[in-house]
Amino acid sequence: MAFDYFLRPMRGEDVPGVERLTAEGFYDLDLRTHSGGSPEPRMRSEVKAGNWRGRMQHLLHHDPGGCWVAEDGTGLIGVAVALKRDLTWILASYAVRPGLQGRGVGKQLLDASLDYGSGCLRGMIASSSDPKAVRRYLLAGFTMHPTMSLTGHIRRDLLPVVERVRDGSTSDIDLMNSVDRRVRDCAHGADHELLATMYRLVVVDRSTGSGYAYIEAGGGPYLLAATNRRTATELLWETLAASSPDEPCEIGHLSPVNEWAVHVGIVARLDLRTSGYLGLRGMKPPLPYLPSPHFL
Ligand SMILES: CC(C)(COP(=O)(O)OP(=O)(O)OC[C@H]1O[C@@H](n2cnc3c(N)ncnc32)[C@H](O)[C@@H]1OP(=O)(O)O)[C@@H](O)C(=O)NCCC(=O)NCCS
Numbered sequence: 120m121a122f123d124y125f126l127r128p129m130r131g132e133d134v135p136g137v138e139r140l141t142a143e144g145f146y147d148l149d150l151r152t153h154s155g156g157s158p159e160p161r162m163r164s165e166v167k168a169g170n171w172r173g174r175m176q177h178l179l180h181h182d183p184g185g186c187w188v189a190e191d192g193t194g195l196i197g198v199a200v201a202l203k204r205d206l207t208w209i210l211a212s213y214a215v216r217p218g219l220q221g222r223g224v225g226k227q228l229l230d231a232s233l234d235y236g237s238g239c240l241r242g243m244i245a246s247s248s249d250p251k252a253v254r255r256y257l258l259a260g261f262t263m264h265p266t267m268s269l270t271g272h273i274r275r276d277l278l279p280v281v282e283r284v285r286d287g288s289t290s291d292i293d294l295m296n297s298v299d300r301r302v303r304d305c306a307h308g309a310d311h312e313l314l315a316t317m318y319r320l321v322v323v324d325r326s327t328g329s330g331y332a333y334i335e336a337g338g339g340p341y342l343l344a345a346t347n348r349r350t351a352t353e354l355l356w357e358t359l360a361a362s363s364p365d366e367p368c369e370i371g372h373l374s375p376v377n378e379w380a381v382h383v384g385i386v387a388r389l390d391l392r393t394s395g396y397l398g399l400r401g402m403k404p405p406l407p408y409l410p411s412p413h414f415l
Contacts, residue, residue, distance in 0.1 A: 122219075124196055126227055129186035134175050136195045137188065137212075138168075144214030148249050166336045170317050174413055177313045178202055178211055185235040189215070189224050199228035201235055202414070207305035208236025210244040210398075211413045213252065221251060229255050241304065243415040244398035245372045253396060261398035268394040269370040269384035273338065273362045277387055283350075284357045287322035287331055289315045294324055295331045295344075302344045303405040303415075310414045314342065321357050323350045330354050333411070338362025339369055342411035348379040351407035355383050372397060372412060374404040 129137065179186050182202040189197035197215040201208060210232065215224045236242065244261060246252055253263055287295075289312065296306035307314070314320075318333035318341050330345025332354040338361040345351035355370075362368040370389070373380055374397045384391060397404060 122191065122222070124189050124191040124224060126187055126189050126231055128183060129179060129188045129198065129200070131176065131179060133188055133195060133198075134172055134179075137175065137198045138171060140195050140198055140216060141212055141214045143217055144220075145247070147217035148247060152248060164336060170336075173313065173317060174211070175200070177310070181309050182235070185232050187228050187231040189228055197224045197228050199225075199232040201232035202310075203236055203239060204308050204310070205300075205305040206239050207241040207243060207303070207402075208233070208239040208400075209242070209415045225251065225255055229259065233259060241402045242398070242400035243303075243402070243410070244396075245410055245412045245415060246396040246398045248395050256396075256398040259400075261400045263396040263398050264374050264404055265393060266371075266395050266397050267373040267375070267381065268392055269373065269381070269387075269389040270367055270392070271387075271389040272364065272366075273359050273368050273387055273389075275364060278360050279356055281353045281356050281360070283323050283325055284321050284353055285323075287315070287320035291315075291320070291322050291324070291331065294322065294329060298330055298344050298346060301346055302408050304402065307342075307414060314411075314414070319361065321354060323354060325350075330407075332358050332409075334358045334361045335368075337366040337368065340409045342414065343407075343409040344405075345407050348407050351409075352379055352383055355380055355409070359383070359387055370409060371395075372410050374406075376404045376406045377408065379407055380409060 185201035187199050196219050200212040201210050292311045299306045314333050322331045328347045328350035330350040332343040333341040335341045340358040
């Protein structure tokens, strides 16, 4: 049955509504895909919720043309947020209110955000496993690479000593942009300025290899890139060492080419599962690289 709604550019005052909408969309997806009882609603710590809002405001500031919402008489019913860095288009957020999905709202939102990327040579999406999302991305010309996740509590007695890693700062942004370009043909640019204020940053800068990792509030990587596997492995261990023994740690969106990270997870006795896809257009899965879900 047809229903009335319209698309419009997202505004700053939409951010709290978009936050609720995406939380509902993903909780509903968890309910549909979870086997064995109801999943827990995804609880975000105050720090993580603050980071989510900060990221959204940053994208609205730098990529207003990529941020779209759908609205009907009841309020916001959908969102798509995309960014462009160098010549790469990246999808940061995409959800339609449960109950209104599968009726074409998502297609219109994705088309609007893809228009923003016209002229881009490459595209990246950290995709959920929702068949509706996967159908949309395939029809938009993305190749869907199945990904894995590693979760669990880090056993402190298994952590190796890591020596070459140091704490980083905004003075490392040039270094990080050059690692990005080497690994995925596209710098994070302005995103590093934001991420360096939100996450602890660790860096390796040696003639034998360079790289960086942002560390999640509870430990584990938010984003990691390096020029070789040895450097990436050391950075990953450093992010795991930052986890607390009581909080589970997660490494998500692992593409199969990043076996070095699977190996670290197995040594650390984390649980390996399949989870979602890395959607790519015009590029191969980057290596060694653990993408951020929002800035990839
Ligand atoms: C992904 C999402 C944003 C798409 O929005 P939407 O409004 O549902 O999308 P559309 O209705 O435009 O397109 C869905 C497509 O899947 C099809 N579809 C519907 N139910 C389906 C099912 N169970 N399995 C496979 N395809 C299905 C629809 O027919 C449509 O294809 P068509 O246009 O070729 O007919 C929305 O479903 C959602 O919020 N999902 C949960 C959150 C999520 O996973 N977000 C993606 C993050 S990467």
